[in-house]
Amino acid sequence: MTILCIGDGSAKLYPADSAGAKAANLAHMAALGLPVPPAFILPIELCAAITRGEPDAKKKMADGLDEGIKFLECATGRIFGDRRRPLLVSVRSGAARSMPGMLDTVLNVGCVPDAVRGLIRMTGNPHFAYDCRRRFLESCGSVVFGIESAAFTAPLASLMSAEGVAQEQDLDCEALERLAAGDQQIVERERGPGADDPRDDLKAAAEAVYLSWMSDRARAYRKMEQLESLQGTAVTVQAMVFGNYNARSGAGVAFSRNPSTGGSEPVIDVLFASQGEDVVSGRRNPETEAAIARFHPAIDQELRAALKRLEREFVDVQDVEFTIENGKLWLLQTRAAKRTPQAAVRFAIDFVKDGLITPAEALRRLEGIDLSHLAKKRLVGIDAPIAQGIGAAAGVATGRVAFDSTSAARLAAGGDPVILLRPNINTADVRGFDAGAGIVAAVGGRTAHAALVARQLGKPCIVGCAKLTVDPAGRAAQIAGRDIHEGDWLSIDGETGAIYMGQGKVVVEQSTSELEEIARWKHAAASRGEAAAAASKA
Known part of the structure; x- marks a missing residue:
């Protein structure tokens, strides 16, 4: 071998x-x-x-x-x-x-x-x-x-x-x-x-x-x-290479663009004096790019330049794991970023505008995406949020609370949507992600592996909610001092990170500009196909 x-x-x-x-x-x-x-x-x-x-x-x-x-x-x-x-x-x-x-x-x-x-x-x-x-x-x-x-x-x-x-x-x-x-x-x-x-x-x-x-x-x-x-x-x-080497070291994850909203700015999380598993496991709350810019401005610029170069080299939005060892940057992984449907469409449109891909390639990348997910959704008929976390995957959801994957599947089988509530989320919860309408965790960052999976599945996800404590064994939780039990209704906004008590109503506001752009691409492709067919007959 x-x-x-x-x-x-x-x-x-x-x-x-x-x-x-x-x-x-x-x-x-x-x-x-x-x-x-x-x-x-x-x-x-x-x-x-x-x-x-x-x-x-x-x-x-x-x-x-x-x-x-x-x-x-x-x-x-x-x-x-x-x-x-x-x-x-x-x-x-x-x-x-x-x-x-x-x-x-x-x-x-x-x-x-x-x-x-x-x-x-x-x-x-x-x-x-x-x-x-x-x-x-x-x-x-x-x-x-x-x-x-x-x-x-x-x-x-x-x-x-x-x-x-x-x-x-x-x-x-x-x-x-x-x-x-x-x-x-x-x-x-x-x-x-x-x-x-x-x-x-x-x-x-x-x-x-x-x-x-x-x-x-x-x-x-x-x-x-x-x-x-x-x-x-x-x-x-x-x-x-060691992000736990000393206080000048750290580990993190960087996205070349926002994989939740489709925004053009990078999303970067870091934990100093730590190793990469501390970030991607979802067990701790990381700091943002501002911390790197504050302590290592040269590395911040080097990382941003690497993200831009990798995005152009792979012609796609990148998810990069990195380590800072005693003031030196190392790159440990790059891959195409998992993204929400909204972000996928935004990326496709922006890449076409920047001349990086053709409309035909953009349409290929959007195959299999339910364009109904482009609709902007918001919650109405509900009181002010009781707690705030970090939005890790955009979208809104309302559902009954479950504290583990088994109970999430059971409640979902009964016909009600489910919000999976966890102390921290990890990839062992993947069956609960599949059954749930949304996910909330007390601890973790936007770049944890579990948050990536939530985005890929198109499920709203909130992490790092300091006012949430969860006791899965006791099937109970508290949010901002309020007791939460299995089966209670919660509503969440995965873009803003807001958490609401009760069953909100989801209002859909159709987003037309992206759909119109995609329709233009499809019309142009169809016209080219018709012209090619006519030419072959001639």
Whole structure:
């Protein structure tokens, strides 16, 4: 089996059918000279054999990993699991078509005890080193060994309370060392005690990513999006860059245009002293581009320039994941942005006006979109909003409250629309997204994976509502001090972020300008078709 390498000094491009869309786009960015950490790819063709448990496939995977790690060690000048200059890697998925957040990722692989000492020796920053160690144990424990996330989040919450801090990055290095030691005990209860072996961890992580192709949420997503013809996922192993390195570091997601409204300005979220999973998981409330402009104005301009270049290169609105490591920008992913129907039409019209695509191509991109979604909708017959969150997917909805995917499907089966209410939203809730008319979360940002999925499904979505607390187990919530129970009526506006008590009435106001533009394209295309037919007969 031949691995595919990114960052070896060449400008190779790889087809998405073998490398996966994520790696193909990484290679494309590297060929453009954009800052991309080196990586290698195990191809999609291995996925089916791994999921069937074929021994020969596991041997091919192990050999590919050994070859790839040698390449990364040469490219970075670091040694995997080393006690002096350790190399840490991320192990990510990548199907031929984007499936945001549906497949697994393991980060900080290689952060064994020797590597922790190496990170401290290399950086002089024990806080960073122990943060990487506990992140690896939590990621590996949940993805590889199937340990419930609560096994890690409960001790973290308890430690934060005991230390009197509101955010995990405010824990000092001694507290993080204790947290990592506790996480190690949790993992050892599953895999057994013994010395950490970074090579074994890497193989286990790669196999887990391949196996995530058959997870319930991945299969449900493929069915919803009619992607059942896809053959599997690739595995991309990439040198880690660290948004949690120090206060001058961070991680974020950037859209080259607004994927909810179709506006032309970029949408950028960032979390400082954090890694990318903190942003896309929806577990925390990120800051906006203004924070980057304030602390790193040069990086803000570099990121904006990269967004503009990528949009023109791929001739589509881009969704980019990035990391700032100690004042340096790195790009980790780009893909076509998931968008609401309204945004899709706005993008198509603007791209035609800018001469980037033809009207014929715009019509092709709009195939399958229900143009009735272009109608502007608003809520009437309802009191003032009781709370405000961040609009993540435009549109309005009214429905009965559900607190999990199962109850959302049950209420929807009864004929009523449903509003899914969650402490935070993640891609495990995908069945609830499908059943619901709208989604609200107490925590999370516009760029979280779950918000992307909501936009793609055309469901209004509100995140980061500070006045909302949700107790899914108790099937209850409070919004601005008001008790909310399963089955109660709520109404939401996913553009403004407003939340209302009760059942509002949805009024439709037809938007004509976009429809008229699309009608002109269709008329012109029909006229050309008639002229061509007449010419052929002549």
